[in-house]
Amino acid sequence: xxxxxxxxxxxxxxxxxxxxxxxxxxxxxxxxxxxxxxxxxxxxxxxxxxxxxxxxxxxxxxxxxxxxxxxxxxxxxxxxxxxxxxxxxxxxxxxxxxxxxxxxxxxxxxxxxxxxxxxxxxxxxxxxxxxxxxxxxxxxxxxxxxxxxxxxxxxxxxxxxxxxxxxxxxxxxxxxxxxxxxxxxxxxxxxxxxxxxxxxxxxxxxxxxxxxxxxxxxxxxxxxxxxxxxxxxxxxxxxxxxxxxxxxxxxxxxxxxxxxxxxxxxxxxx
Amino acid sequence: xxxxxxxxxxxxxxxxxxxxxxxxxxxxxxxxxxxxxxxxxxxxxxxxxxxxxxxxxxxxxxxxxxxxxxx
Amino acid sequence: xxxxxxxxxxxxxxxxxxxxxxxxxxxxxxxxxxxxxxxxxxxxxxxxxxxxxxxxxxxxxxxxxxxxxxxxxxxxxxxxxxxxxxxxxxxxxxxxxxxxxxxxxxxxxxxxxxxxxxxxxxxxxxxxxxxxxxxxxxxxxxxxxxxx
Numbered sequence: 426x427x428x429x430x431x432x433x434x435x436x437x438x439x440x441x442x443x444x445x446x447x448x449x450x451x452x453x454x455x456x457x458x459x460x461x462x463x464x465x466x467x468x469x470x471x472x473x474x475x476x477x478x479x480x481x482x483x484x485x486x487x488x489x490x491x492x493x494x495x496x497x498x499x500x501x502x503x504x505x506x507x508x509x510x511x512x513x514x515x516x517x518x519x520x521x522x523x524x525x526x527x528x529x530x531x532x533x534x535x536x537x538x539x540x541x542x543x544x545x546x547x548x549x550x551x552x553x554x555x556x557x558x559x560x561x562x563x564x565x566x567x568x569x570x571x572x573x574x575x576x577x578x579x580x581x582x583x584x585x586x587x588x589x590x591x592x593x594x595x596x597x598x599x600x601x602x603x604x605x606x607x608x609x610x611x612x613x614x615x616x617x618x619x620x621x622x623x624x625x626x627x628x629x630x631x632x633x634x635x636x637x638x639x640x641x642x643x644x645x646x647x648x649x650x651x652x653x654x655x656x657x658x659x660x661x662x663x664x665x666x667x668x669x670x671x672x673x674x675x676x677x678x679x680x681x682x683x684x685x686x687x688x689x690x691x692x693x694x695x
Numbered sequence: 696x697x698x699x700x701x702x703x704x705x706x707x708x709x710x711x712x713x714x715x716x717x718x719x720x721x722x723x724x725x726x727x728x729x730x731x732x733x734x735x736x737x738x739x740x741x742x743x744x745x746x747x748x749x750x751x752x753x754x755x756x757x758x759x760x761x762x763x764x765x766x
Numbered sequence: 767x768x769x770x771x772x773x774x775x776x777x778x779x780x781x782x783x784x785x786x787x788x789x790x791x792x793x794x795x796x797x798x799x800x801x802x803x804x805x806x807x808x809x810x811x812x813x814x815x816x817x818x819x820x821x822x823x824x825x826x827x828x829x830x831x832x833x834x835x836x837x838x839x840x841x842x843x844x845x846x847x848x849x850x851x852x853x854x855x856x857x858x859x860x861x862x863x864x865x866x867x868x869x870x871x872x873x874x875x876x877x878x879x880x881x882x883x884x885x886x887x888x889x890x891x892x893x894x895x896x897x898x899x900x901x902x903x904x905x906x907x908x909x910x911x912x913x914x
Contacts, residue, residue: 468704
């Protein structure tokens with residue numbers, strides 16, 4: 426499959442729905458394995474920090490959620506640009522399906538940051554450049570969520586969200602470099618692309634495992650929400666009705682859960 | 696293993712509240728996201744089924760009635 | 767890419783560039799105000815306002831921590847190790863991470879005598895996390911773990 430073909434196929438909700446069933450499960454299982462092992466490793470086996478002691482272990486939640494919260498926003502920015510330029514309806518679905526996950530990840534990063542800040546800094550919250558720009562990210566997510574609810578016409582809502590998503594991308598480099606550009610209470614970046622982490626491997630490997638695991642979870646969650654979004658928006662198309670009809674037939678022998686796992690079902694064709 | 700006993704592990708060197716609060720909140724958020732995605736998929740398909748049953752009910756009653764029992 | 771899409775792409779790029787420039791200029795204008803605290807050299811040079819609530823930061827100078835008999839009043843010197851330092855007086859409980867050589871943030875008022883009266887002390891740490899054994903190896907001469 427050439428890149429151009431893939432591009433066209435990605436634009437097809439039906440094609441995506443057909444291939445994505447197993448994808449969600451593979452990513453989900455991977456996420457479970459990685460997150461459980463990374464967290465157990467970080468909680469019980471990684472050494473404590475020489476200054477912070479065991480409160481340092483919050484890093485294994487805090488850093489992955491903060492990284493994924495920003496990556497999710499970047500993905501929405503790209504989806505927004507694709508929607509505005511190519512008018513690809515899948516891009517709008519990706520945008521819509523990412524918002525709730527990114528929002529909860531940002532909130533979790535802020536919450537674990539506060540809980541980590543109390544024993545180490547001595548304060549739950551400080552208005553420095555890093556924490557404030559992260560709070561702005563949360564409000565951007567709120568804005569994207571509210572905007573879609575506020576505009577009844579789907580196409581208009583999609584474009585408005587796309588514009589907000591694209592413009593909001595500017596906040597991402599600000600979050601990233603806030604600790605370098607200004608004097609902050611927040612420490613510098615844990616992982617940098619150009620340098621090895623300052624911590625020894627027994628501290629950063631479990632962190633890397635959790636980052637990877639959370640990306641997998643993001644992937645699985647996005648695919649799951651995207652499948653729901655596809656069925657919802659394509660509800661009047663023949664293929665979704667065939668899919669549902671196939672399920673109606675199957676429902677007598679198999680439970681609903683299992684049908685969902687099976688993907689398109691016999692009636693979906695192709 | 697970084698702790699001598701299970702009690703010490705739970706105590707987290709006196710930072711138990713902060714550490715377990717963080718991990719607990721994270722577990723809750725993950726579970727929520729997982730459940731929400733699952734529920735939405737089920738709901739979306741159910742809505743299509745319901746509409747089809749309604750439409751079918753207008754023409755042939757038997758099928759819609761049977762469909763409702765399955766729920 | 768067809769001309770219509772090219773045009774839309776330009777609109778998106780302009781949108782991003784315009785918003786980016788706006789934000790960049792705003793941040794540039796606010797630059798100093800976005801710093802959370804005044805470093806020691808700005809406190810010493812008089813750039814920091816006196817008699818108003820501000821934050822200042824620096825490293826706790828080794829051997830400068832003096833506790834009063836009542837156990838709550840404490841004074842110490844914050845330095846940037848580059849020749850600028852100022853005295854801080856504080857009454858209250860210090861954070862766990864407070865120790866000599868540690869980065870510290872204080873909130874309070876700078877007096878005209880150059881002494882900073884703090885009502886809040888926060889500890890700053892860096893991203894160089896380390897297991898205790900490794901830290902001992904790295905800095906054998908480090909002062910004891912406690913603030914005393």
